[in-house]
Amino acid sequence: MAEEQIGGQQLRVVLAKLGFDGHDRGIKIVARILRDAGMEVIYLGLRQSYKNVVNAVEQEDADAVGLSMHNASHMTLAPKMVDALAEAGLEVPVIVGGIVPDEDIPPLMEKGVAAILGPGASAEEVATTVRDAVAALQ
Amino acid sequence: MADRAESSNESSEQRQAWQEAYDATPLRDGPFETMSGVPVDPVYGDAPFPGQYPYTRGLHAAGYRSRLWTMRMFAGFGTAEDTNARFKELLRAGGGGLSTAFDMPTLMGRDSDHDWALGEVGHCGVAIDTLADMEDLFADIDLGSVSTSMTINGPAAMIMAMYIAVGENTGVERSALAGTIQNDILKEYQAQKEYIFPPRPSMRLITDMMQFTSAEMPRWHPVSISGYHIREAGSTAAQELAFTLGNGFAYVEAALAAGLDIDDFAPRLSFFFNSHSDFFEEIGKFRAARRIWARWMKERYGAKSERSLKMKFHTQTAGVSLTAQQAEINIGRVAIQALAGALGGTQSLHTDAYDEAMALPTEDAARIALRTQQIVAHETGVANVADPLGGAPFVEWMTDEMERQAEDIFAHLLDIGNDSILEGAYMGIDNGYFVGEIADAAYRFEREVNEGRRIIVGVNDFTEGDSGERNLLRIGAEVEEYQLKRLNDVKQRRDADAVVAVLDRLATEAKDPEINLMPTMIEAVKTFATEGEIVAALEDVFGTYVETAIV
Numbered sequence: 001m002a003e004e005q006i007g008g009q010q011l012r013v014v015l016a017k018l019g020f021d022g023h024d025r026g027i028k029i030v031a032r033i034l035r036d037a038g039m040e041v042i043y044l045g046l047r048q049s050y051k052n053v054v055n056a057v058e059q060e061d062a063d064a065v066g067l068s069m070h071n072a073s074h075m076t077l078a079p080k081m082v083d084a085l086a087e088a089g090l091e092v093p094v095i096v097g098g099i100v101p102d103e104d105i106p107p108l109m110e111k112g113v114a115a116i117l118g119p120g121a122s123a124e125e126v127a128t129t130v131r132d133a134v135a136a137l138q
Numbered sequence: 139m140a141d142r143a144e145s146s147n148e149s150s151e152q153r154q155a156w157q158e159a160y161d162a163t164p165l166r167d168g169p170f171e172t173m174s175g176v177p178v179d180p181v182y183g184d185a186p187f188p189g190q191y192p193y194t195r196g197l198h199a200a201g202y203r204s205r206l207w208t209m210r211m212f213a214g215f216g217t218a219e220d221t222n223a224r225f226k227e228l229l230r231a232g233g234g235g236l237s238t239a240f241d242m243p244t245l246m247g248r249d250s251d252h253d254w255a256l257g258e259v260g261h262c263g264v265a266i267d268t269l270a271d272m273e274d275l276f277a278d279i280d281l282g283s284v285s286t287s288m289t290i291n292g293p294a295a296m297i298m299a300m301y302i303a304v305g306e307n308t309g310v311e312r313s314a315l316a317g318t319i320q321n322d323i324l325k326e327y328q329a330q331k332e333y334i335f336p337p338r339p340s341m342r343l344i345t346d347m348m349q350f351t352s353a354e355m356p357r358w359h360p361v362s363i364s365g366y367h368i369r370e371a372g373s374t375a376a377q378e379l380a381f382t383l384g385n386g387f388a389y390v391e392a393a394l395a396a397g398l399d400i401d402d403f404a405p406r407l408s409f410f411f412n413s414h415s416d417f418f419e420e421i422g423k424f425r426a427a428r429r430i431w432a433r434w435m436k437e438r439y440g441a442k443s444e445r446s447l448k449m450k451f452h453t454q455t456a457g458v459s460l461t462a463q464q465a466e467i468n469i470g471r472v473a474i475q476a477l478a479g480a481l482g483g484t485q486s487l488h489t490d491a492y493d494e495a496m497a498l499p500t501e502d503a504a505r506i507a508l509r510t511q512q513i514v515a516h517e518t519g520v521a522n523v524a525d526p527l528g529g530a531p532f533v534e535w536m537t538d539e540m541e542r543q544a545e546d547i548f549a550h551l552l553d554i555g556n557d558s559i560l561e562g563a564y565m566g567i568d569n570g571y572f573v574g575e576i577a578d579a580a581y582r583f584e585r586e587v588n589e590g591r592r593i594i595v596g597v598n599d600f601t602e603g604d605s606g607e608r609n610l611l612r613i614g615a616e617v618e619e620y621q622l623k624r625l626n627d628v629k630q631r632r633d634a635d636a637v638v639a640v641l642d643r644l645a646t647e648a649k650d651p652e653i654n655l656m657p658t659m660i661e662a663v664k665t666f667a668t669e670g671e672i673v674a675a676l677e678d679v680f681g682t683y684v685e686t687a688i689v
Contacts, residue, residue, distance in 0.1 A: 019254045020242040022331030025372045025458075028577045029584045031689040045687025046331055047254075071242055072497065072613070076257030099462075101496055101610055119462045119495060120597045123588045 011134060014062040016044040016053050018069075018077045026098055027068035030117075030126055034066075037127035050084035057090050063134045064114075069098040079111035086112070093133035097121070152185035159189050159199035166205060170522045178522050183529035188483075192432040194425045194528070194537060196483040197448045201524025206515050207479075208486035210287065210452065211508055212237045216617045217624075218274035221264040225279060236317075237287040237488075238275070239263030240297070247293035247334045249670035250621045260617035262498070263289075267625045267670070269663045272300040273307070282310040286317035287362075292334035294321035295343045296672050299659040302355075316357035318408060321347060322364045324385040324563055328572035330367035331685065334673055337564055339680035342651055344389065345396040350656040352402045359406045361389055362452070369412035370458045372580020375423045376540055378412060380547035381572060383430055384559055387548075390439055391560040400439055404446035413475040413482070414456040420475070421527060422536030424482025427451065430541055453479035454488040460495040464596035464604045468492035469506060476511045480520050481527055487511055497610040570688045577689070625668070632666040640665050641675040648679040 015031055017024060024046060031041045042060050044052060053065060065085065067078060078096050085092060093114030100108070100116050108116060114133040117126055160180055171177040180203055181187055181195075189199035198204055225236050240263040243255040249267045250259045259265050266272055276286075281304065290297050298319050302312050323340040326333040333340065344361060351360040365382030373381065386407060393403050411427065413420050431449035435441040455475035460468045469492045479487050489507040491499030499507070515521055527533040548559065554571070555562025566572050586592040593599045640662045647653045662672055 020246045020248070020258055024331060025370070025577075025580050028689055029581055032581050033584075035689070041689065043687050043689045045685060071258060072261050073257040099496055101608060102606070120594075122598075123585075 009063075011039040011064070011130065012042065012060055012062045013039050013064045013066055013130060014042045014044065014053060014056045014060060015066045015068070016048040016056070017046045018048055018050070018053070018067060018081065019071070019073055020047065021069060021071040021073065022046055023070035023098075024068070026070070027066070030066060030068070030097055033123045033126050034130060036123070039127070039130070050081055053081060054084050054088045054090065057085065057092055058088065062092060064092055064130055065094045066130070067094060067096050067098075069096060069100070072099070074098070074100050074108065075104060078108055078113050082112035091137055093137055095130060095133055097126075149185045152187060152190060156181070156185075156187035156190060156199055163198070163200040163204045165200060165203050168203075168522075170203060172519055178519075180522075181524045182526070188524035188528075191436075191444075191447065193428040193448055195525035197428070197450065197485075198524070201483070202480070202515075202521035203524070206521055207484050208235060209508060209511055209515075210235050210237050210486045210488055211504065212239055212289065212454075212488050216260045216264065216613060217620055218264055218266065218271045219277075220260075220617075222275050222277050222279070225276075229279065229284065235285045235287065236279075238289065240288075240290050241265045244297075244669065245290055245292065245332045247296070247669060247673035249668045250618070250625055252670060256618075259621050261613050265617070265621045266297065266300070267621070267668050268628045268666045269300050269303055270628045270666060271621075271624065272297075272304050272663075276301075276304050276308075280310070281305045281308065282314045284316070285357075286315075288317065288319045291320055291323050291326050291330070292332055292340070293669055293673055294319050294323075295347055295655065295659055296663065296669050298347065299656065299663045302660055303663050312355050314357070315355055318359035318362050319347075320362045320364060320410070322361055322385065322410075324388060324567070325364050325367055325381070327567040327683070327685070328368060328381060328385075329371035329373070329576060333683045333685075335676065335680040336683045337567055339648075339676075340683075341392050341560075343655065345392050345398075346654045346656055348389075348393050348403050349396060349398060349654055351406070352398060359408050360403075362408050362410050363389065364410040366410050366412045366454055368576065369414065369456065371576050372458075372583065373576045374579050375414065375416070375419045376543035377547065377575060377579060379423050379427055379430075379540055380544035382409065382411070383427065383434070383544065384548060384551050384563060386431065387434060387439075387559040388563040390435075391558060394439070395560075400435075400441045401443040401446050404435060404439075404441055405443060405448075408485075409449055409451035411451055411453050411484075412456050413453045413479040413484075415459050415471055415475060417474060417478050418532060418536050419540070420478040421482045421533060422538075422540045424451070424453075424479070424484065425525075425528075425533070425537040426540035426544065428483070429537070430544060450485045452486045452488070453482070453484040455479070455490045457490050457494060460490060460492065461594065461596050462495040463601065465492050465495060465608070467596055468495070469510065472507060473510050473514065476514050477518070477520065480511075480514050481525075483525060493608070493610065496608060497612070500609055500611050570686065573685075573688055628666050629668075636665045637662075637667045637671070641667055641671060644672065645675045645679055648676055 031043050035041050095115045097117040115129045188196035242258045244266045347360045351358045363386045365378040368381050369378040428449045432447040435447050455472045476489050489511045491503035491507045493503040551562030554565045644658045
């Protein structure tokens with residue numbers, strides 16, 4: 001358990017899908033991977049607004065936000081999520097999983113996305129990426 | 139001995155019946171021989187033969203000797219004008235069937251100026267807000283001489299109303315319109331998640347459409363029952379088979395309850411399956427699908443017409459099997475999946491482009507995909523013999539096994555639905571049965587890949603050789619700007635009072651389940667009421683579906 005915890009706390013991760021995109025196979029698998037890795041997962045479900053995610057992070061005192069995007073809308077939606085969290089004064093990393101072409105990674109990172117998980121990422125990579133992203137902000 | 143003599147008698151009668159059917163079928167140009175010149179028979183093995191109940195071996199006595207499967211490639215992107223240009227190219231190149239993909243806001247029943255539409259307009263398909271866009275989409279195309287397939291579900295009734303209106307405005311009677319609208323709402327709650335209203339009012343829209351097309355549009359297929367998305371969401375092959383056919387039975391029960399005659403609507407139901415990489419499992423699934431449908435339609439639902447018993451299906455190769463890593467090797471996967479579709483006896487086939495794991499296909503990749511199924515059709519010889527694998531012990535066992543697993547699932551649906559598959563489907567949506575089963579299967583597969591027990595070439599083994607080069611199709615922001623301006627212009631020009639009046643009437647009619655909503659829906663689109671406005675008017679009556687998030 002120890003390695004899933006930072007500062008003695010179990011990591012709490014809010015997972016959500018923004019906008020219209022209904023592809024939820026990936027995010028559900030990620031939810032189970034993170035749970036199996038000892039983290040607490042709050043899966044908000046489909047078609048969440050930025051506000052819903054911000055509220056969930058506040059209420060659940062979450063350590064990270066994971067978004068899953070399969071509709072080429074990552075360039076629009078992910079930076080807005082980062083901004084919405086910042087505006088609410090929440091310092092939590094946003095991790096994007098799904099279909100993100102390589103050349104979109106640098107601009108997304110520049111806009112404050114903490115990490116990107118592409119198709120084929122292993123369970124270990126997924127869990128490590130979340131832990132590292134949280135640790136980087138501590 | 140007597141038994142055997144009798145069965146051999148029966149078999150020879152079936153053989154003779156098959157021969158008569160075969161002889162009566164016009165054949166395409168051969169030669170029906172191997173590439174080395176060895177002539178091959180049209181069918182091998184024992185009765186029942188292709189074209190004979192329960193159609194395990196195919197719908198037609200001559201298999202693909204009479205006609206190859208239709209190579210139906212799905213397209214749609216950008217503005218209606220962009221897609222219209224692509225349609226015209228396809229028609230010039232000899233295609234007779236148009237297949238339309240819509241963008242996410244359209245699929246969700248929302249207009250391009252909806253808050254969430256930003257970044258989505260024209261991305262995954264064409265953007266349709268009003269009848270004006272639909273007119274652009276089919277401009278200068280004679281709707282009386284093409285068949286159009288439209289992949290849309292939640293707002294299917296609005297889009298179909300627009301298609302009918304385009305026809306009427308260009309002098310084509312609705313009875314002359316030919317095509318298919320997917321309109322399979324049950325699998326949206328189970329897998330694809332593009333729903334708008336709750337299940338029961340959605341089902342009312344579907345029965346309205348079935349009734350309307352039965353009465354007025356003899357060339358139209360009002361529902362294409364789709365397992366494709368169930369599989370993509372992570373189900374097993376048997377779950378894809380069972381959930382899809384279960385949904386099919388649910389539509390049948392809903393239509394019967396609405397007073398329709400089974401032999402009026404059943405022949406116009408069609409199916410859509412996934413073809414994944416496990417070759418024999420897929421072939422078994424396709425063969426079992428035909429057999430189950432025929433038996434249930436005849437024995438449980440009392441269909442009399444042979445056409446009601448014959449399951450027609452479209453197949454698409456498994457998008458989910460495409461890897462971003464070493465994307466070129468997807469060509470190999472697609473070829474094998476296409477071959478399984480052909481050996482399973484599909485009526486039409488879409489082959490995925492190798493670069494589709496990351497974006498919409500580039501033109502080159504889409505061409506290679508089409509060429510791949512042309513190789514299967516014209517070079518491999520599989521189209522010379524109907525059901526060429528029929529009788530092979532493993533193939534027959536796999537067919538039986540798929541059927542057995544599917545029957546177990548039907549028994550569960552009947553159990554939770556008090557002997558009604560329709561009620562079982564509602565219940566399974568309500569209690570998370572479908573999404574839970576699919577998520578479990580997806581996770582099981584993922585774990586096996588992650589633990590290295592299952593090899594995905596290029597992903598968890600044989601990973602060297604990825605050039606990292608990707609040439610991806612991008613949709614520019616100008617599509618969104620254009621579409622927003624277009625929507626605004628249409629709203630300025632239309633008669634706003636007429637829009638309000640017709641939407642009020644639609645909402646009133648929606649409260650009375652005895653009224654068929656299609657006629658008013660057609661009137662509504664003709665006032666240039668937007669898709670989003672019509673949806674909103676109905677949501678006031680029907681409500682909006684929100685899924686319980688289950689991991």
